[in-house]
Amino acid sequence: MSEAKTGVQRLLREGPKAINLGLKEFAEALAAQGAKVVHVDWSPPPPEAQELADLLEKLL
Amino acid sequence: MFRVCLVQKRRYFDSMFLMQVSQRLRAEPGIQEAAVLMGTPANVQILKGLGFSSPELEGAGPDDLVVAVAGASEDQVRQALAKLEGWLQAGRAAAEGAPKTLVQALAHLPEANLAVISLPGWHAGREAKNALEHGLNVFLFSSNVPVEEEVALKRLAQAKGLLVMGPDCGTALVAGVGLGFANAVRRGPVGLIAASGTGAQEFTSLIHRAGSGISHALGTGGRDFSDAVGGLTALTAFSALVEDPATEIIVFLAKPPGPETLARLAAHVRRSPKPVVACFLGVIPERVRREWPGRLTTTIDEAVVATLELLSLPRPPFLSGDPAALAALAEEERKKLLPRQRFVRGIFAGGTFCYQAQLLFHLARVPFRSNAPLSEEYALLNPLRSEGHTLLDMGEEFFTQGRLHPMIDPTLRRERILAEAEDPEVAVLLLDFVLGYNASPDPVGDLLPALQEARERARRRGGDLLLVASVCGTEADPQGFARQVERLENAKVRVFPTQAQAVQFVLTFLGRRA
Numbered sequence: 331m332s333e334a335k336t337g338v339q340r341l342l343r344e345g346p347k348a349i350n351l352g353l354k355e356f357a358e359a360l361a362a363q364g365a366k367v368v369h370v371d372w373s374p375p376p377p378e379a380q381e382l383a384d385l386l387e388k389l390l
Numbered sequence: 391m392f393r394v395c396l397v398q399k400r401r402y403f404d405s406m407f408l409m410q411v412s413q414r415l416r417a418e419p420g421i422q423e424a425a426v427l428m429g430t431p432a433n434v435q436i437l438k439g440l441g442f443s444s445p446e447l448e449g450a451g452p453d454d455l456v457v458a459v460a461g462a463s464e465d466q467v468r469q470a471l472a473k474l475e476g477w478l479q480a481g482r483a484a485a486e487g488a489p490k491t492l493v494q495a496l497a498h499l500p501e502a503n504l505a506v507i508s509l510p511g512w513h514a515g516r517e518a519k520n521a522l523e524h525g526l527n528v529f530l531f532s533s534n535v536p537v538e539e540e541v542a543l544k545r546l547a548q549a550k551g552l553l554v555m556g557p558d559c560g561t562a563l564v565a566g567v568g569l570g571f572a573n574a575v576r577r578g579p580v581g582l583i584a585a586s587g588t589g590a591q592e593f594t595s596l597i598h599r600a601g602s603g604i605s606h607a608l609g610t611g612g613r614d615f616s617d618a619v620g621g622l623t624a625l626t627a628f629s630a631l632v633e634d635p636a637t638e639i640i641v642f643l644a645k646p647p648g649p650e651t652l653a654r655l656a657a658h659v660r661r662s663p664k665p666v667v668a669c670f671l672g673v674i675p676e677r678v679r680r681e682w683p684g685r686l687t688t689t690i691d692e693a694v695v696a697t698l699e700l701l702s703l704p705r706p707p708f709l710s711g712d713p714a715a716l717a718a719l720a721e722e723e724r725k726k727l728l729p730r731q732r733f734v735r736g737i738f739a740g741g742t743f744c745y746q747a748q749l750l751f752h753l754a755r756v757p758f759r760s761n762a763p764l765s766e767e768y769a770l771l772n773p774l775r776s777e778g779h780t781l782l783d784m785g786e787e788f789f790t791q792g793r794l795h796p797m798i799d800p801t802l803r804r805e806r807i808l809a810e811a812e813d814p815e816v817a818v819l820l821l822d823f824v825l826g827y828n829a830s831p832d833p834v835g836d837l838l839p840a841l842q843e844a845r846e847r848a849r850r851r852g853g854d855l856l857l858v859a860s861v862c863g864t865e866a867d868p869q870g871f872a873r874q875v876e877r878l879e880n881a882k883v884r885v886f887p888t889q890a891q892a893v894q895f896v897l898t899f900l901g902r903r904a
Contacts, residue, residue: 337552338630341503341527342606345565349495349526351517352508353406356531356570359827360506365567368495368502371485373402374453374513383516 391422392464394457394471395437397429397446401455403481404508409794411477418473420466421459426474428510429454432791452512492520506569507556508532514557515539522546522554529569530556530611537618540611544622553626559609560587563594570609571797573826574866578603580697581637583627585610585644588740588824589671589690591862592889593643596694598864599871599887600706605636610644617648621655628658639665639700641693645745646670646678659683665700669693671745672764673752689746691890708887711894719884720899728853731817734758734896735810736781737803739796739833740862743822743889744783750893751779754902762786776810781820797829800836807837811844811855818856819844820896822889823874825863834861834874838881845882857882858896860889 347366350357357369375383403411408426415424423440427433429450437447442458450456457474461467489495496502505521507514511534518528518535522543530543535557547554555562555569561584562569566577573591575598584590584607594604608627613619624642631637640662647655647670659666659682666684674688685700687693695709738744741762748764751757759770762783770780773788783789784796784803796803803821810816819841823833830836841857848855859878865871878885886892 337503337525337527337550338626339633341553341564342630342634342636343565344503346504346506346567346569347499347502348504348506348529348569349492349499349502349521350506351492352506352514352531353404355406355828356506356508360567360569363567363827366499366501367506368499369485369488370492370495371482371488371490372509372517373490374400376400 391460391462392467393442393460394467395442395444395447396457396471397444397450398455398457400453402428402453403455403478405794406798407481409799411474411481414477415459415470415474418461418466418470420462421470422462423458423460424470425456425458427456427458428452429456430510436791452510492517492524496524503527504529504564506531511535511557515543518543518554519546522550522552525550525552527553528555529562529609530554530559531570532556533558537613540613541619541622544614544619548622548626553608553630554623555609556611558613559611561590561607562609563604563607565606568827571824571826571828572607573598573863574868575607575864576603576866577605577636579605579636579638579701581605581631581634581640582607583610583624583631583640583642584608585612585615585624586671586742586745588822588862589643589669589742589746591740591824591826592690592742593641593669593693595862595864596690596709596888597697598866599708600694600698600703602698602701602703605634606631615644615647615651617650619651621647621651624651624655625658628655628662632662632664637664639667639697641697642666642668642670643690643693644670645672646674649677652678652681656681656683667693667696667700671742671749673749688749689890690742691888711891713898716895716898720895723856723884723899726854727817727856728814728851730815731848731853733776733813733815734779734781734818734820734900735776735816736820737806737810738781738783738822739785739803740822740824740889741783741785743860743862744781746889747781747820747893750890750897751781754897756897756900756902761788776813782806797824797833800830800833804837804840807840807844808847811847814851814853816848816855818858818896818899820892821857821859823859823861823863823878825861825867825869825871825874827868829869832869834877838877841883842881856884856899858884858886858892860886860892862889
């Protein structure tokens with residue numbers, strides 16, 4: 331099996347072990363089903379950081 | 391009346407939290423209107439529509455928090471605002487110590503294999519890319535991700551051997567664990583690849599109720615089967631299910647694919663060592679019928695029946711409708727109504743349920759209107775005003791801007807039920823109730839008082855109202871399937887085991903079964 335297939339296959343074999351970004355309820359529902367989950371207390375990046383990332387994206 | 395509209399720059403809370411906070415604020419003494427929202431262009435428009443204005447509001451951006459409150463006196467508004475600040479700070483404090491970024495979270499869970507992303511669309515794509523670059527598969531619930539960004543994410547995923555479910559992916563089941571809006575479904579031999587969220591919920595719930603189960607139900611997002619995206623996720627998911635030892639049968643559930651995507655999928659299906667069923671919801675073009683190498687069905691019920699046949703399982707009684715019994719039932723209901731009561735109004739929370747209802751009306755040659763039409767000829771001019779038979783998708787953008795999905799927030803469906811009851815020509819209200827994780831804790835209880843009031847209004851005019859419903863879910867769902875059905879039946883709502891059967895009953899009532 332090529333390495334490329336491993337990521338999807340690992341997900342199906344092991345079940346979700348999740349990082350949750352956004353609605354906290356989604357993390358709670360995963361935990362209630364016995365899945366491992368870590369919720370991120372997310373905030374929008376500062377505008378300068380976004381602009382820098384966009385610029386890098388264009389350059390690279 | 392005293393009105394305040396404040397903007398706090400670069401302060402973010404998620405939409406579910408803000409809805410809860412807005413509701414609490416409205417319940418404060420003297421408060422008449424309150425909205426706490428992120429300052430997206432759509433939300434700013436909503437606030438202007440409610441009569442709020444301020445120079446700050448003009449300059450609000452999507453990462454800014456907007457607080458709009460109207461109350462009887464300045465004093466009461468100030469007190470409510472002070473309480474609000476407490477709730478907002480408590481919301482942040484609850485997350486004290488939590489990781490602030492994906493990379494920090496990975497330090498807490500180095501074995502992570504999935505990012506679940508429900509951020510606003512304009513941030514979601516960047517975070518999804520970041521997740522892929524860290525070797526994570528992505529479940530992307532967010533909508534409003536541009537199609538070019540979707541294609542770029544899916545190409546990156548393909549190169550890395552990862553799966554992107556979405557954007558706009560409502561539902562998935564991975565190894566028995568539900569993501570987003572999903573039902574508690576037992577594990578079994580059926581693998582599903584679905585472009586539609588509520589379609590996947592209905593299919594997986596029916597397979598469960600028929601005694602079988604689901605290995606994995608992988609979402610693709612609504613655009614994946616179009617030629618613009620080319621089935622990138624569907625193909626990755628298909629290869630994964632072909633190799634997955636738990637999967638014996640693979641089912642596709644989507645609108646009919648674009649011509650190029652169809653050819654690509656068909657080539658893979660032809661070589662598949664496992665049987666394949668396709669449920670292409672919609673009017674299936676002749677070329678699709680010609681080219682598709684596997685079983686082809688057009689409704690979710692047919693797909694379930696075809697799947698059970700391939701598994702050599704008996705068709706359960708709830709999937710064997712009796713047309714004569716339906717006709718007798720329709721006749722009995724007809725007698726309670728006045729001659730001028732002619733029209734059907736479908737008020738759906740599930741997009742696929744609205745779509746499937748339209749498809750069956752179309753096949754039965756019954757003209758209708760919809761705000762999310764099957765084709766342009768059926769377009770409803772004004773989503774707020776029904777005409778003739780009308781089938782409404784209450785989860786469509788017009789109704790959800792600045793609000794939560796009707797599967798969580800029943801307010802607009804409740805209002806619409808009561809509005810339809812004012813129309814003396816309305817005969818039937820057709821509804822769906824969607825159970826499962828992340829849906830309302832009591833979908834039936836949310837709407838039952840409005841349904842009873844609607845019927846009472848029709849009775850005061852000397853007629854009645856035929857209430858027809860289907861419930862999507864399983865006994866293992868947090869809301870309990872049997873309990874929800876029983877409460878509807880006790881209130882004399884005609885409940886059918888599947889949504890397609892509920893629609894067929896309504897068509898029988900109209901004398902036009904598909």
